[in-house]
Amino acid sequence: MPEPDAPRPAEPARDPDLCGDGARTPFAKAVGELVFPGMTDSRRELYLRIAATYDWTFGLHGRTARAALWHSRRGQHLRFVQLARLFEPDVVRRGRLWRRPRGAVTINDLGCGYGPLFEWLDRRRWLAPEARYIGYDLSERMIESARRTVSDPRAAFYMAGEATEEADYSFASGTFGMKLDVPDPDWELHCGDVLKGLWAQSRRGLAFNMLNIHGRHTRPDDGGLYYADPDHWAAFAERKLGAARVSLLARYSSHDFTVLAWRR
Numbered sequence: 001m002p003e004p005d006a007p008r009p010a011e012p013a014r015d016p017d018l019c020g021d022g023a024r025t026p027f028a029k030a031v032g033e034l035v036f037p038g039m040t041d042s043r044r045e046l047y048l049r050i051a052a053t054y055d056w057t058f059g060l061h062g063r064t065a066r067a068a069l070w071h072s073r074r075g076q077h078l079r080f081v082q083l084a085r086l087f088e089p090d091v092v093r094r095g096r097l098w099r100r101p102r103g104a105v106t107i108n109d110l111g112c113g114y115g116p117l118f119e120w121l122d123r124r125r126w127l128a129p130e131a132r133y134i135g136y137d138l139s140e141r142m143i144e145s146a147r148r149t150v151s152d153p154r155a156a157f158y159m160a161g162e163a164t165e166e167a168d169y170s171f172a173s174g175t176f177g178m179k180l181d182v183p184d185p186d187w188e189l190h191c192g193d194v195l196k197g198l199w200a201q202s203r204r205g206l207a208f209n210m211l212n213i214h215g216r217h218t219r220p221d222d223g224g225l226y227y228a229d230p231d232h233w234a235a236f237a238e239r240k241l242g243a244a245r246v247s248l249l250a251r252y253s254s255h256d257f258t259v260l261a262w263r264r
């Protein structure tokens with residue numbers, strides 16, 4: 001998720017076939033239909049623009065947390081720690097600190113970037129040999145980098161704007177932070193839609209984070225970023241997703257919050 005003090009995409013990519021009006025040309029529409037099939041023109045246009053922006057940040061910063069607009073790797077991992085609390089009902093404890101999800105757990109990661117969540121889980125040995133992780137991202141450069149770097153047979157990476165496979169747990173870290181020039185109400189509808197789709201593909205639970213409108217570094221006029229109301233999104237998880245249990249985490253950061261939602 002873009003942090004307010006992280007490098008900003010002040011100059012998003014200007015490829016005339018991928019951005020703004022250019023995305024409406026017949027050629028761009030045809031390409032878009034191939035890349036992101038089966039969605040409305042406006043959704044596809046938005047996705048091409050988001051993809052172009054993250055392709056651009058990846059070109060600028062390479063395979064680093066900064067490319068995913070995190071201030072630092074430490075900040076990126078701090079968010080993973082919160083998201084991983086989704087596993088809590090389903091962990092094996094070894095000693096005081098060692099926990100991991102049991103057995104053949106499957107994971108969806110929507111907006112996976114270049115694959116840092118898989119690496120983070122793997123380094124902590126939280127993924128059993130029979131576990132499966134599927135990362136989805138709009139940005140071709142992010143997905144290419146993930147595929148090139150992560151050769152683990154438990155991991156797969158797809159260029160897509162939605163989770164196409166069912167999994168036990170789903171994550172979205174930083175996925176909703178960059179709204180470009182989309183007005184807040186439209187972006188909220190969009191996020192709600194994407195979250196409903198992701199929830200439908202999640203057997204046990206879903207965790208996502210967003211920039212906090214009440215955060216210390218909130219700059220609401222700072223074009224391009226979406227600042228969300230934590231209570232609104234916790235209530236969304238309960239009422240619109242129908243989660244049996246919801247947990248809202250907001251104390252770990254002055255920038256953002258995390259919503260954990262379980263089916264049971």
Ligand SMILES: C[S@@+](CC[C@H](N)C(=O)[O-])C[C@H]1O[C@@H](n2cnc3c(N)ncnc32)[C@H](O)[C@@H]1O
Binds near residue numbers: 065174
């Ligand atoms: C801020 S980056 C975070 C990447 C990674 N999750 C991390 O924590 O480093 C957000 C990523 O979400 C992707 N993204 C945004 N909306 C998406 C969607 N609907 N489906 C798939 N990827 C999406 C962007 O392309 C970008 O790579």
